[in-house]
Amino acid sequence: MFYLIGLGLGDAKDITVKGLEIVRKCDKVLLEGYTSILTVGKDILEEYYGRPLVLADRELCEGAIDDILLEAKNAEVALLVVGDPLGATTHTDMLLRAKQFGVKTQIIHNASIMNAVSCCGLQLYNFGETVSIPYWTDTWKPDSFFEKIVANYSRNLHTLCLLDIKVKEPTEESLTKKVRQYMEPKFMSVKEAAEQLVQIIENNPDASGIYKNSIAVGLSRVGATDQQIAVMSLDAMRSFDLGPPLHSLVIPAPNLHPLEMDYLAQFKSDS
Template sequence: MLYLVGLGLGEVTDVTVRGLEVIKKASRVYLEAYTSILAGVNVQELEKFYERPVIPADRELVEEHADEILNGADTADVAFLVVGDPLGATTHSDLIIRANERGIPYRLIHNASIMNAIGASGLQLYNFGETVSIPYWTDSWRPDSFIDKIEENLLRGLHTLCLLDIKVKELSIDALMKGKREYEPARYMTVDIAADQLLAAIEKRKDNLKCLNADRLCVGVARVGSTNQMIAVDTLRSINGWSLGEPLHSLVIIGRTHPLEDKMLKIVANATKK
C-alpha cells in the first residue's frame, strides 16, 4: 500500500494520529522535499519524533525516478510524507496515477494546508476565488498571466490566494553549460518580492485593469500554522516594504469584505515593519 500522508503546516507534532501510525509501521518513509517545507523542522527532528529513518525525496526522485518509491509497495506499506495536504501539488496526483498503473493500492491521510489555513488571515474561505501562483522572474522571463485571474476574482468581489514560488535543488544553468551538474541555493519567495513583481505587472497592464492597483488592500502571511506565524495587512504598495522573516510566505489580494472580515483583519494583524 502506498500511503500519502499530510504533515500539516507548522510543527512536527501536527501529523495526525492516523498518519503517525502509518509512518511507524511503513517499510520505507519518504519526505517530499521540494514543493513546501515544514517551518523550522529538519529531517533529523522528524526522524527523532517518528523513531525511524526518513528518506528525503527531491523533485528529481519523485518526478523522474518514482519507481524507486513505488517498488515493493504492492507487498509492503510505503509512506510518502507531504507538508500540508497530500494533494496540495499536482506532482502527488502523478504519483497516484503511476501507482494505479502498476496495480498498487493507495490511501490518502489528509491534513491542514495553506488552502484552508489561510483562514488565519481573518478572511472567510468561501469568499476566495481561484488561487494563483507567482513565479520568480528572471531578466528574460517575466510572466504576468496571474494578473488576469486576480482581476477576474476582484471583479466578482472575491479574494485571491497567491502561492509564492519555491526553488529547491534547481539545476544551475551556468554549470550545465560547463558540463557540470550543480544546484542553485534554495530560494523561497517572500511577500515583498511578490508585491514588487505584482506592482511591476500592474504598471505594465494598468490600462486594462479595473480593480487591481497599487492601493489594493492585501494580507501577507508567513509560517502559517507555526507558533511564530506573522500576518501583515496593508496596501499592495506598502506591503512591498514589509519583512515577515523566514519562509514560507503567502499573499492574499483582498476583494470585497464582510464587516466580520474587517474586524478580524484588525485582530489578526501582528506584524511590525522592519
C-alpha cells in the same frame, strides 16, 4: 501499500494520529522536500517519528518514482508531504501510476495553505481561483496570474497567491554538463511578490481596479507558533519583512463582509 501522508503546516506534531501510526509501522518513509517546507527540519522529524527519513527531491519524485511504487507492492512505503498530499499534481500522478502497477494506496489528509489561509479572517467560500506567482528573471517576466487576480476581484472574490519555491533547481550553466550543480534554495517572500505585482500594475495603469495602494494580506509560517499576518497596501508591503519562509499573499475582494473587516483590522500595520 503506498501511503501519501500530509504533514500539515507547522512542526512535527501537526501530523495526524493516524498518519503517525502509519509512519511508525512502515518499512520505508520518504520525505518530499521540494513543493513546500515545514518550520522544522528533517532531523527534528526523524527524532520525533523515531524513524529515518529518505529525502525525496524532484528528481526522485518525478524520475525514480516507479521503483519506489514497485517496492510498495510487497512492503509498506510512505511518502510524507507538507500540507495536504494532493495539493500538487505530482502526487495525483503517483496515485495513477500506483494503480497501473496494482499497488494499493491510502491518502492521509491534513491542513494545507488552501484551507488554513482562513486564519487571516477572510472566509474560504469568498475565495476565487488560487494563483501561483513565479520568480521573474531578467528575461522572463510572466504576468498571466494577474489576469486571474483581476477576474476574482471583479467578482468580489479574494485571491490566494502561492509564492514560488526553488529547491534543488539545477543552475542554468550546469544543464549541459555531466555533473549537475544546484542553486541555493530560495522561497519567494511577500515583499518580493508585492514588488512584482506593483511592477505589473505600473505597466497597466487603471486597467484592473487593483492599484498599488490596494490592500494586501501577507502571511508567513501559517500554522506555526510564530505565524505572522500583516495587512497593508501592496506598495508598503514591498518593504515589509515577514520573517523566515514560507510566505503567502492574499489580494482581498473589494467589498468585505463586516466580520472580515473586523478580523483583518487586528493585523493592520501602522506603516
